[in-house]
Amino acid sequence: MLIDHQPQMGFAVKSHSVELVRNNTEALAKSAKVFDVPTILTTVSAKSFSGSIFPEVQAVFPDQKPIDRTTMNPWEDKRVTDKVNSFGKSKIVMAGLWTEVCLVDPVLSALDQGFEVYFISDASGGVSEEAHNMAVERMIQAGAKPMTWMQYMLEMQRDWANQENYKEVLDIAKQHGGTYGLGAHYAEEMFGGSEGN
Numbered sequence: 001m002l003i004d005h006q007p008q009m010g011f012a013v014k015s016h017s018v019e020l021v022r023n024n025t026e027a028l029a030k031s032a033k034v035f036d037v038p039t040i041l042t043t044v045s046a047k048s049f050s051g052s053i054f055p056e057v058q059a060v061f062p063d064q065k066p067i068d069r070t071t072m073n074p075w076e077d078k079r080v081t082d083k084v085n086s087f088g089k090s091k092i093v094m095a096g097l098w099t100e101v102c103l104v105d106p107v108l109s110a111l112d113q114g115f116e117v118y119f120i121s122d123a124s125g126g127v128s129e130e131a132h133n134m135a136v137e138r139m140i141q142a143g144a145k146p147m148t149w150m151q152y153m154l155e156m157q158r159d160w161a162n163q164e165n166y167k168e169v170l171d172i173a174k175q176h177g178g179t180y181g182l183g184a185h186y187a188e189e190m191f192g193g194s195e196g197n
Helices: 007-011 018-034 046-050 055-060 078-086 099-112 129-142 149-157 166-176 178-191
Strands: 041-044 067-069 091-096 116-120 145-147
Touching (some): 018 091, 018 149, 041 046, 091 099, 099 116, 116 129, 116 149, 129 145, 145 149, 166 178
Parallel strands (some): 041 067, 091 116, 116 145
């Protein structure tokens, strides 16, 4: 579930650079798509206040219309919970802006409903480092599990011998993985191939 990655929300993010959050959120979206993870996009007050979802996220799911809400907690919008529950899964992964409001609230609500909840801390952001960090601590104390987008993707890949999604995963790493991605480019150029490890 990718929550409220929108311009107005991004403008106030101070816990991370907005460029980093955008990069990481796009990488997370691409990772979910590669592994066929059912994904929900949400926005808050898109037309009247916050703007459309980041274009790079929408481009990953071009046919999906984000669920636009007025509630700060997406879990309080029945369209969101109906969609989540329609997948019949026991685990949910979330990222969102801001960490201290529109992410922490649905994380706590999903935990209350009995979900095993993971949140992607580096594809989320708060209005200050303290706001982000306190929300992260609160989610962990409540039982949610923190991850980064790269950790999420590589946990799903699990084994570099698994060739089914190997190329797509390596492409995402090259595009969004910073020095790790640069290393993959280097290995291809210098040694005629790239290894995941």
